[in-house]
Amino acid sequence: MTAEAPRDLVKRVDALHYATGHPVSIGIDGGIIRSVEPIAAPEGTRPRAPTFVGPGLVDLQVNGYLGRDFNRPPISPETIGDSVRLLWQQGVTSFYPTIITNSPDAIAQAAGDIARACEADRVTADGIAGIHLEGPFISPEDGARGAHALQYVRAPDWDLISRWQDASDGRVKIVTMSPEWPESSGFIERCVAGGITVSIGHTSATPEQIAAAVAAGARLSTHLGNGAHLMLPRHPNYLWEQLAQDELWTCVIADGFHLPDQVLKVILKVKGDKAIVVSDAVSLAGMPAGTYTQPVGGDVVLTPEGRLHLASNPRLLAGSAQMLPHHISHLIGRGLATSADAWDMASVRPASLMGRPQSAGIAVGAPADLVLFTADNGGVRIVETIKAGRRAGGPSEASINTSKITG
Template structure:
């Protein structure tokens, strides 16, 4: 058995197990609410944060009150405690895609979990409709036994041909009502998000239908102008898929969809913060123009956390050179090899506060899909280190922001 297969098996088994009560002391907490030193956390046997504080005396009393044995108390020794990272747009890792059934889901999830992503929406690439329906069913099945999977994101098939990026043009479709219903039925309620080019025929109607069904429509892979994008947001779209990528860009006489998203406080903006998909100067601009609305995403594909070489994105051949993935057929960018751990590091490197960087990887993506409040999927809200929230906790190194320890819903992954 390879080392990675051992990790996959261990992570999968851990996430299928029951949580245990534990405590963390002497951490430096950073979340969207700010920085707190000498921070402690009590997590109960339901995978919920039961209590937090800063007083050593209160910590001792809380450990007694919640029955935390000494062997279940972790001394963080000044490590940084943050909420677990939440990726609402990624396709795979460790040579596997989320389109590859339960084996692919287990493997790719383990790869991202090793970098602090405790919850993930599994993005599915454009495929024939029957394949998309099968892949949705696999996501639904995986969700029944493990808490780290929030649901599915369909990035296709309702994309503009001219902005298809690395999606198979043979499988692109207009969002006809029958197809919209077919995908909803196959998902059994696991569909969280769907990217739609709103200018397509039936585009606005599909946005309304998905929004009414509790799915977050996202504007992306589109040639929409400013007014069309505004109409899409008024119809119920609440996310912009990886802003700047696979859409018409900013122009002083043709503003396009980007300003429509930036000026609308209802819209969460996905950003791939690797300095390659979007240059650093534009990343800074986006953070400054839309504070508290930037959700870091990876758009990661199967080559994530793997050596350069040949890989697959759906049925398409991809070549990875210097960590950058491109289609063999036309050299188009084919997703990324990014992790949220690296994205957070990059945002801090750009000069933004760690609070802003952590918020963009935790509370903002949680809020985008309604997971910042109690909900039927996770039960407890996500995105903060506070009583009543899920015990999704990271301990990071102080010097380089690397993930040292990870808990998901009270289950220790690493």
């Protein structure tokens, strides 16, 4: 178990509130926010690039990062622990490692590996809010299935979910599935009763099947607009139906590559405060530009701009290679969301959907999961992350303005 030094404790954070832009002083004790007080900025001391403070980012869908892959079991505790700490440097204080469609044994091993890593290290456990199973209960159809292996796609099976939940010691919290399968409604009801959030994704379901899934308790759409057929009837179709279901929260990949700005704009307008941004990052996120070979997708190319595509067909994406700060920057820079809304889409909203205490944001009694960042020309740059009242680092320790934090 990793032990932090007393010097890592943070007692106060002074910065500009991410939503109001006003200076605040946040008092912290025992990993909890104890006070949030306005402060007057002395005249002539406002920095040219002021530091803002926002609630910690919460990513519902992370397949891997910086060469660490959650879909190549066995997964070592070091791989999982390193991922937690590396994601903290990106402002992500909580995330859901995502296991995609695979054989039952491989999924069970990956879930068990994550559970054992959490049990061995409190720091790792603090960063992992739960496991997201993206499949294997998805559509077998080309297009809707995306890059998931057809040989492992199967109908919803409660016995399998129970097996994987046992392997993970109860950490499976999200299941992405397609309600096109017979008996989907009963399966969804059992998941919800068991504390699992059901998300509709990689689907070719009819509008009627989607409506039935929502009635049964499905509450989320997984990366809406992606993992979909290239051609759809203009109406009705499963995209319109998910947008029209008021009970559904909607996740989007806002990296500038997966969805056109016009589509993002429509989704955000329709879903309002139920719109969530996810990275859906794969293990090549954060890696240098170049050509790589992946277990899913084969040979892929990561461009200097951060676009990941198949080497054989540059028009086809091979996953997301950008973390949440990039997505937030895209939403702000393209005028698709205010800075406060873009940040909320990646922090308090996913926490609220999942019933996490971080949904309180910057408020007395909330966990002291905080991110210091600057916002220049629409771009967000992480300065330092605080997890449960302790310094969790930043992309460049040399860039940290320690005058903003007092220990």
